Amino acid sequence: MKTSFKILPALALCLLPFSLLAETPEEQGLAIAVEADARDSGYVDYTNDVVMILRNKQGQESTREIRSRTLEVDGDGDKSLTVFDEPRDVKGTALLSFTHKTGTDDQWLYLPALKRVKRIASDNKSGPFMGSEFAYEDITSQEVEKYTYKFLRDDTLDGMDVFVFERYPVDKKSGYTRQIIWMDKDQYKERKIEYYDRKNALLKTLVFKDYQQFLDKFWRAREMYMENHQTGKSTTLKQSNYQFQTGLTDRDFDKNSLKRAR
Amino acid sequence: MQRLFATTLLLLPGLLLADEVYLKDDSKPPEEKVYRGEVRGNVEFEGTYFFENPLFEGQSNSDLSIAAEPEYIYEWNRGDDIFTFKPFYRYDQRDDERSHGDIRELSWIHAADDWELLAGVGKVFWGVTEAVHLVDIINQTDTVENIDGEEKLGQPMLDLSLIRDWGVVDLFVLPYFRERTFPSSDGRPRFAIPILTDDALYESSSEQHHVDLAARWSNSIGEWDIGVSYFYGTTREPTFVILPENIDPATGTVSGANPLYEIISQPSIDVQGIFGSWLWKLEAYHRSGQGDSFAAAAGGFEYTFVGVGESAIDVGVISEYLYDGRDDEVGAAVIRPGVAFSTSPFQNDLVLGTRIAFNDAQSSEILMVAIMDLDGHGQTYSVEASRRFGNDWVFALEGNAFGNVPENTSLASFRKDSNIRLKFTRYF
Numbered sequence: 001m002k003t004s005f006k007i008l009p010a011l012a013l014c015l016l017p018f019s020l021l022a023e024t025p026e027e028q029g030l031a032i033a034v035e036a037d038a039r040d041s042g043y044v045d046y047t048n049d050v051v052m053i054l055r056n057k058q059g060q061e062s063t064r065e066i067r068s069r070t071l072e073v074d075g076d077g078d079k080s081l082t083v084f085d086e087p088r089d090v091k092g093t094a095l096l097s098f099t100h101k102t103g104t105d106d107q108w109l110y111l112p113a114l115k116r117v118k119r120i121a122s123d124n125k126s127g128p129f130m131g132s133e134f135a136y137e138d139i140t141s142q143e144v145e146k147y148t149y150k151f152l153r154d155d156t157l158d159g160m161d162v163f164v165f166e167r168y169p170v171d172k173k174s175g176y177t178r179q180i181i182w183m184d185k186d187q188y189k190e191r192k193i194e195y196y197d198r199k200n201a202l203l204k205t206l207v208f209k210d211y212q213q214f215l216d217k218f219w220r221a222r223e224m225y226m227e228n229h230q231t232g233k234s235t236t237l238k239q240s241n242y243q244f245q246t247g248l249t250d251r252d253f254d255k256n257s258l259k260r261a262r
Numbered sequence: 263m264q265r266l267f268a269t270t271l272l273l274l275p276g277l278l279l280a281d282e283v284y285l286k287d288d289s290k291p292p293e294e295k296v297y298r299g300e301v302r303g304n305v306e307f308e309g310t311y312f313f314e315n316p317l318f319e320g321q322s323n324s325d326l327s328i329a330a331e332p333e334y335i336y337e338w339n340r341g342d343d344i345f346t347f348k349p350f351y352r353y354d355q356r357d358d359e360r361s362h363g364d365i366r367e368l369s370w371i372h373a374a375d376d377w378e379l380l381a382g383v384g385k386v387f388w389g390v391t392e393a394v395h396l397v398d399i400i401n402q403t404d405t406v407e408n409i410d411g412e413e414k415l416g417q418p419m420l421d422l423s424l425i426r427d428w429g430v431v432d433l434f435v436l437p438y439f440r441e442r443t444f445p446s447s448d449g450r451p452r453f454a455i456p457i458l459t460d461d462a463l464y465e466s467s468s469e470q471h472h473v474d475l476a477a478r479w480s481n482s483i484g485e486w487d488i489g490v491s492y493f494y495g496t497t498r499e500p501t502f503v504i505l506p507e508n509i510d511p512a513t514g515t516v517s518g519a520n521p522l523y524e525i526i527s528q529p530s531i532d533v534q535g536i537f538g539s540w541l542w543k544l545e546a547y548h549r550s551g552q553g554d555s556f557a558a559a560a561g562g563f564e565y566t567f568v569g570v571g572e573s574a575i576d577v578g579v580i581s582e583y584l585y586d587g588r589d590d591e592v593g594a595a596v597i598r599p600g601v602a603f604s605t606s607p608f609q610n611d612l613v614l615g616t617r618i619a620f621n622d623a624q625s626s627e628i629l630m631v632a633i634m635d636l637d638g639h640g641q642t643y644s645v646e647a648s649r650r651f652g653n654d655w656v657f658a659l660e661g662n663a664f665g666n667v668p669e670n671t672s673l674a675s676f677r678k679d680s681n682i683r684l685k686f687t688r689y690f
Contacts (some may be wrong), residue, residue, distance in 0.1 A: 054623050062623050062653060087653045088689035090625070091302055104538075106482075114412060115387040119487055121566045123539045126572050131623040163467075173538075173571065198572075255482070256378055256423055256430065260371060262335050262344060 029149025029165040036188040037144045043218045045071045045248040049241040052132050057232035062087070070141075071248050076100055078141040079253040083261045084130070094191075094261035096253060101145040109260045117255055124262050125177030133204060133226040133235040135175055138195075146170055152180070157192060161185040176203070187211070189219050197230075204228050214244050265524040268373070277562050296340050303332035303348075303690060310683040312450060317678045321450040326355040331366065344371045348416075352407070357449035359459060359622040360406040366416045378423040383416040386434075388478065388489060390534040390543040391560040393582050393613040393633055397530040397545045400476060400491050409451060409676075410644070410664070415440045429481030436474040439496045442521065451679035453605065455504070458518040463503060464496070465524040465551075472496050472525070489532045497526040500603035501552055509599060526551035539566045553602065556587030562613065574622070580615035580631065590639055592672045605672040610636045624650045640667030640677075658685040 052064040065086035071079040077099030084093045091111035099105045107120040124138040147167035155164050162182045169176055175198045182192040190208055197203040208221040224237040251257065273514040310325040329352035336345040354360035356429035369382030386400040400417055407413035444457035466472040474495020481488055500521035508517045529546035546559035562582030570577050586609040597603055615631035626649040633642045643665070648658040663680040667673045 053405065056623065084306060087625075087650060087658045089304070089650060089654075089687070091689070115385045117387075119534055119541065121534050121536060121539050121564075121568075123540060124566060124568050124576065126569055128621045131625060158320060173568070251373075251375060251425070254425065254427060254430075255480075256373070260341065260344060260373060260378075262337060262341075262346075 025151040025165075026149060029167070030144075032151065032163050032165055032183065032188070033095070033144050033147070033149055033167070036183065036190075039188050040218060041072070043072055043215070044245045045069070046214075046218075046242055046244045046248055047248075048239050048243070051132075051238045051240075052130065053236045053238075054132050055234045055236075062131075064132065066130075069246075069248060069252065071250070071253055073098075077105070077143050079250070080141075081253055081261065082256065091261055094258050096255070096258045097140060099141045099143060101143045105140060108255060108258060110261060112262075115259065117258060123173045125171070126174055132237075133228045133233055134237065137169070137171075137174060137176075137259035138206070138226075147179075154185075157182050157184075160191065162191060163199075187219055189221070202229055212242070214242055218244065246257075281443075297336070297338040298341075298631050299334075299336045301332060301334050301690075303330070303689075304687050305330045306685055306687045308683060308685045310681055312679060312681045314678040314680065316450060316677065318447070318452065318454065320448040321452070322356050322448075325357070325450070326369050328353050329362065330635075333367070342373045345369070346371075354406075357406065358441060359446040360449055362406065362443065364404065364415050366414075369415070376425045378421075379646050380419065380421040380423075383418050384421065385414055385416065386419075386421065388491060388530075388532060390487070390532050391562065391582055392543075392564065392615065393631060394545075394560050394584055394608060396558050396560055397489070397491060397532050397547055399491075399498055399528065399530075400434065400436070400449045402442055404443050406443040406445055406449065412436075415443070418549075426681045429479050431593050432476075432478040432480070434476040434478075436476065436495060437471070439470040439472060439474065439523070441470070441523075442498065442500060444521070451676040451681075455502075455516050455519045457502070458508075458520050461518075461520050462500070463520050463522045465522070466496065470496075475602050485536050487534045487536075491530045491532075493526070493528045493530070495525065496523050497549075497552060499604075499606075500524075501604050504597060504599050505600050506599050524552050524642070526600075539568065541565075552604070558586040558588075558606075560584045566617075573642070574620070576619045576621060578617035578619075580613065580617065582613040583632070584611040584613060586610075590635070590637075590672050591670050592674070605634075607639075607642075608633065612636055620689075635671075638668075639671045640663040640673060642673065654689050656685075656687045656689065658687070659683070660685070 014066045046068040050066045050068055054062045054064065063086055067083045067085065069081050073079055080097045082095045086089045094110040096108045097105060109118045109120055111118065126135050129136050129139055132224045147169055150166045152166060154165045155162050162184050164180065164182055166178050166180050168178050175197065176195050180194040181190055183190050185217060189211055193206040194202060195204040205227050209225065210222040211219045212222055213219050220239060220242055222239055225234065227234045306329045308327045313321045315323065323488060331348065331350045333346065346367045346369050350366045351363040352361060356589040365383050366373045367385060369380055369384045370670040371378065371380045387396045387398055389398045395411060401414035402412050402417065403636055404413040404415050417440060418438040422433045425433040441459065441462050444459045445452040447456040472495060475494045476491065478489060478491040500523050502519040503522045504516055504519050510517065526549050528547050528549045535542040541564045543563065544561040546557065548557045549555060560582055562581045563576050566576055566578040568576050586606050588604045588606045588609060590607050590609045592603060592605060612634045613631060615629065620626035628647045631644050635641065643663040645661040648656055650656050660683040664673060664677050667677040
């Protein structure tokens with residue numbers, strides 16, 4: 001994606017009027033997703049800290065803390081390396097993920113007590129991430145090719161003009177039949193997502209809060225709130241300490257670097 | 263141990279020098295965190311209960327123990343240099359040999375663009391299978407910790423990793439040998455004949471100072487993770503010898519067996535393939551230097567049912583076949599004065615197991631494994647379950663059971679040692 005970064009905004013501007021006038025809702029939905037992806041291309045790499053607050057039905061809370069780094073890969077998904085700091089019994093556990101536009105993602109988990117790198121079964125995408133209400137597939141990079149799309153309507157959300165569209169996971173192992181996205185027309189950032197389970201019942205709602213812009217281009221939500229309507233549990237995910245273009249390379253995302261994670 | 267500390271002292275100037283280089287480098291933005299020092303670790307309280315009366319004098323039906331494993335980490339150069347110090351100590355109520363300390367890690371790691379160096383005391387894991395760890399040979403097993411063989415002693419080493427497009431090559435120099443730990447005569451479980459841990463015999467006249475060497479190539483190619491390794495040096499897995507002086511001439515009673523550490527040569531391979539919910543695994547080695555050369559292999563699969571019955575629970579099914587060229591019979595015919603014998607139990611065995619991950623906020627997990635000897639030499643069963651309490655405590659339950667073990671096989675000494683162990687661990 002890096003090479004096309006200078007051309008894409010121009011290209012997108014040319015395409016935009018046509019795409020919005022495109023005949024089918026499917027083409028309209030896809031065009032929005034492509035534009036959103038183009039606007040977030042070219043970040044090269046970033047690091048950030050994440051705190052997750054898990055809440056059960058009774059309101060009891062537990063905390064997860066992770067450090068994360070992400071590398072943009074030309075023509076494919078992202079590479080990311082995540083190190084767990086809390087809870088303390090999993091401190092130093094690290095997860096290396098290579099997401100791909102098509103096909104299954106690659107994941108390796110490093111267990112520091114055993115010094116063992118374990119490959120993770122790639123079908124395990126619908127499972128909870130660290131016991132939270134976020135599934136693995138919710139937090140890995142959202143490549144355009146991982147879904148098909150359908151534009152629903154123009155609307156407003158909290159005073160913002162938004163597109164409302166549906167997307168359908170291509171992978172049969174996804175935990176969802178569909179997701180409804182509310183995306184603001186100004187910045188092309190997700191503001192709300194509804195997740196529907198395999199029985200097509202409303203499962204979760206994710207709300208994005210407190211967007212901040214970096215390098216005059218890339219928007220990141222500093223808070224995400226996921227509520228599970230079926231279990232009454234919720235998770236707040238707070239992201240801070242963003243650093244963009246820190247000079248990370250492929251070497252920071254190999255199995256040796258996974259074993260060096262502390 | 264002296265050698266171990268000497269190695270560390272040699273490292274210190276390197277550490278200090280590297281730190282100084284960092285201090286002079288002011289090109290980094292000031293807010294960027296380029297170094298990090300941290301203390302972490304755990305304290306573990308453990309109780310074990312045995313269901314049957316012991317076979318051997320000195321053994322008890324219960325055992326209490328406490329262990330601590332703190333760790334100090336210092337990272338600098340944005341994590342390209344890491345210093346780690348991880349001591350360990352356990353006090354055991356019954357077994358003097360299980361009351362023991364170790365330096366699990368005391369190392370400096372430096373990472374460059376296409377190579378990495380680990381110098382000091384470290385730990386390395388090789389392998390893929392669940393029930394046994396055949397190819398994992400760099401570190402000695404700390405047997406008194408757990409008979410499952412997953413606890414290891416710190417190993418002094420130089421490990422140079424060369425990172426290439428076609429894989430990673432690791433070259434190891436292992437200048438000092440760590441002897442395997444064995445329970446004392448009060449320990450449980452233990453072998454019928456007490457092992458004379460402090461009177462080890464060596465094939466090499468250099469004994470513990472024999473410089474062992476190892477090399478490994480590993481790579482991930484699509485769905486496959488592959489490792490090919492070669493080890494030349496002191497075997498981590500000793501044979502045992504009964505010396506005439508340890509046999510009472512009047513009664514014929516044997517008072518102890520000496521561990522014998524031969525020089526071995528061992529090529530090995532480990533392969534894992536991932537296909538959807540299937541993980542296929544194979545480990546194998548060929549060893550020469552301990553009597554007749556022989557091979558051992560383990561292979562099988564783990565299949566995971568994700569989100570069983572619309573829940574968040576994952577259920578994995580594990581099956582492996584274990585082969586070992588050595589016989590598992592350790593009877594009077596095998597044990598003769600002055601002749602080395604081995605105690606390898608899994609010569610023709612089938613493993614069936616299940617791993618249940620509840621994926622809840624407490625990370626509740628259960629692993630159950632049964633190993634069945636296909637020659638009718640008994641079964642071993644193990645259970646491991648754990649659950650977090652609050653943010654800092656983990657409660658774990660471990661159970662081991664032995665069934666139908668014939669008296670002339672290597673597991674015979676454990677046949678009355680079915681037990682349950684509770685562990686409360688506080689992490690900090």
